[in-house]
Amino acid sequence: MKPKPFLPDVYRADERFVRDRTTGLVWHRTPYRVLYADTDRSQVVYHSNYLRYFEVGRASLMRDVTYPYKAIEESGYVYPIYDLGLSFYRPLTYDDVMHIHTRPVNLERVRLQFDYVITHAEKGDLICTGFTKHCAANAAGRPVAVDPKTVRLWQTFPDPV
Secondary structure (H helix, E strand, O other): OOOOOOOEEEEOOEEEEEEEOOOOOEEEEEEEEOOHHHEOOOOEEOOOHHHHHHHHHHHHHHHHOOOOHHHHHHOOEEOOEEEEEEEEOOOOEOOOEEEEEEEEEOOOOOEEEEEEEEEEOOOOOEEEEEEEEEEOEEOOOOEOOOOHHHHHHHHHOOOOO
């Protein structure tokens, strides 16, 4: 099945954020270059590395909206992944530059979700799409309500919290 095109334009003159012309949604954008260690014997990025790229996008988004994961953890919260999904469309190879697009979606009492779109930075090709679902937990690992600052981020994205 052919995916909808992802056509990003810089949002509010800030290169870190883009608005997709197809959907109108705003995304955080992180550039990243494929390392040789990311590739497999067939010279393409090994599939599990896309999960690491999702983490790069997620951590960069949180840092750029002034609520980095370190601050979240220092306030007593963690957000482990309990579900994830990926759809692949084209491969990346060594030294390709990608854009990792990340946005917060689906906030519930104790759960939240990030969506991702990875594109080839120079060609604009859609590489993959995916999501991660997280549950809020305290330092002991017990489920708790999503912390107020994260709730505010979901309500005000892309503005800083």
